[in-house]
Amino acid sequence: MPIQGDIQTFSLSAIGRMIHAEKKTGILNVSSDDSVTRIYFKQGGIVFISGDLAEELSLGALLKADKLVQEAEIRNALEIGAKSNKRLGVILIEQGYVTKEDLVKVLNLQFKEAISKALTWKEGTFIYTDGLDGYVEDIQLDMDPIRLVAEAERWKEYRILIPNDQVVFEMKDVALRPNSLSTEGVYDVMLLADGNRTVAQIIQSTGKTRIAVYRALTSLFVQGIIERKKTSQEIRKGQQITAESIMRFFLPLIKEILSDFSTEMGGKKAASILAGSIESSPHYDTFLQEVRPEDTTSTMVKNIRERIGRSSKPVKSTDLATGFKNTIVQILKEEQQLLGSKAVYGTLRRMITLIESMPAEQKIIAGSFIPLLTKLFASEKRSMETEDIFARTTSSGVVSGGTGSGIPIPNLSDISGAVIIAFYSRIAQILITDLEENLGVKSHTLLEKILKNSEYHEAFLCRFHAADDIATNVESIRGHISNEGHRLSKMSFIKGFQQVLIELLLEEKHLLGSKPTRTSLAKLNRFMSDPKQRDLMPLSKYFISTIETYRSLEWTMV
Known part of the structure; x- marks a missing residue:
């Protein structure tokens, strides 16, 4: 049947x-x-x-x-x-x-x-x-x-930035140094993004697969090295963009995001989140007051036009676009905190679908919104992958303390907090050393960003510095905890460090590709297999369990 x-x-x-x-x-x-x-x-x-x-x-x-x-x-x-x-x-x-x-x-x-x-x-x-x-x-x-579906979904992400092979990219005025690029393949693609060649011509010149070139261009774009070159037609159309077109582009997107909150947390919570996102904006009095999720797009457009007409301050098209963009970013931040990265990732996908269905005169505006959307996609994908790794590790009994099918929680009774800090400091130094060879100083900037985004940053990670020796890190972290009066379990140290290290591995895979990441993993395995580390075997087994989870997900990562 x-x-x-x-x-x-x-x-x-x-x-x-x-x-x-x-x-x-x-x-x-x-x-x-x-x-x-x-x-x-x-x-x-x-x-x-x-x-x-x-x-x-x-x-x-x-x-x-x-x-x-x-x-x-x-x-x-x-x-x-x-x-x-x-x-x-x-x-x-x-x-x-x-x-x-x-x-x-x-x-x-x-x-x-x-x-x-x-x-x-x-x-x-x-x-x-x-x-x-x-x-x-x-x-x-x-x-x-x-x-196949997972890889096709990846194609869909690349097409946010590169809708077809006729797109042209050019170097930005201020770009990263070549030695900060990820791999030779990405460097080859960067050299051909000269403002003249189309994506199709880059594919033909490099001899690489289409997906490899799309991936390289997206990576270069997210790093701020290249940008899309506007065609003369886009420039002409951009000069013709009206305030109404801007409103009819952004308002449905805001309603789409808020619909997720309404579904998950109710309409009152959605309205509260919107209010919190727009009230601090400098554009609140001039037009953002009229953004109400319960109203239709046409009603909001009418009300905003009337408010702008009554305003003593002139409102430019750029003011409208900036106000709406910032509102979207703030609401997405709230969604990330309340519902998690997977929810945000799903919302971004629905936003793309909505943009694809818009009339041509509104799609013109998408060109200025695509850079932001592409970077949000990249950021949320990294966060989602990290959440997925720890969800799987937890379900196998590793993080939560359960005794599932994974490696059980190690016996930490004979291991001090100082030893845990020293162990993970050494692992972090191994990873950072590998990243330095390809990214230079940027590797430390990357680590600082990951540390600041960690839930354990204020607790102890704010005192961790890869450039310091292990003894200095141990003393600095212990002193901070003592001065601030924090009470942290040994498992808090472990979870905090492991989240940072997994993020580093994800970024290494994203920026440098699979081969350098496998090399780093091999070095970590050698370190943890060293007979000198025998007393740290419980920590080694614990970290290996998370590494295995990372490997099981590796093929799904961009």
Whole structure:
């Protein structure tokens, strides 16, 4: 019996998880307007995807972009296919134009593109039927749908900043030094972001995959090294932006964020949070007073226009944009504190979906909002990953003190607080030394930022400095705790340090990639396996348990 429904009620990712979990074999058809994507499953794995793709994402275009085939070879293969009814990929292999390994890599990319496109659909229907009628398994593929959806979600994040391959980036006037860049691959991409080359041309020049270039550009943008170059059309449109367009862009976004609070905590709490976010703004009296979540967007626009008309102070378009942006940031901060990073991350995704559905005259404003949104995405993803790691560690009995399937809480009776501080100080120094080799002084700035964001900063981490020797850190922290009258358990020290170290590993993975991070992990393992550390075995086992949790999540990280 077919399974069918709409994607608003049952998301594409949820459908994929169900089919994967039940190891089903069949075809999932997902439709939206005039677009159709067909996903072929065999024993729960994805073996093929077909549907409507843009010309630049066709198999031939992707193979040419990666310089794997020539135009003449594609034409010849298509002529053969018209006579034989064989698929293009099969013919290219048979003719010796491309290896099976290269073809599979490109097909994987194409499938991710197809899934990514389907994930952006806000409305549509699906129908799943058992069996693979009409499917010929001439090229064997077997992809994990959970991982594929996760990677496609990542594509969606990159497209916040890079909606298509024709975007142009340029270096900012003040940029980081080359030795502060993450990897050679990112440096190569940076050199080509010259204000002239499009993203498509950068992909072609570097020979890297599309996702690698998108990831590198997003990283460079978040670090403040490059910026998007405005086209002449964008500049002209920017000069034509009206106050009403700005209001109709930002007000629905504010309502979207507040709807999360209303759902989770009630309408009164949502109104209270909005009031707290706008009352301290310098724009409160001139227009922000009229932002009320219970009103429609049109009503708020009307009321704001009337208030501005009565105001003795002139209100520029930039004032409107700044006031609304700051309000959004403040509300998101409240959401992060009350509901956590995952809630904020979900809200940011819904904001993107809302922006995509806006009329063209409002989307013009998105160009100035995208930099902020991209940085918020990056920040919340880091926080969400850290929360996820500690949630998993806690559920296995490591942080909470339980005796679940993970390593139980170590016996700390023979280990002093000073020894714990010394142990984690040494681990932090190992990580910082690795980061210094690639990031220079920026590594210490990064650590300071992580320390300040920790819930244990005021308690003791404010006195920790990686540049100091271990004895100095121990004495400084002990003195601070004594002077401030803090009462901290040994587990508080452990949890505080481990949160900082996991954040460092996440940042290293984000900035430098997997290889340097694996090298750092190997160094940590050697340190903790040293016979000299035998007396610290309980702490070593405890930290290793968190490292293992980090590794189990590593493939999902950008």
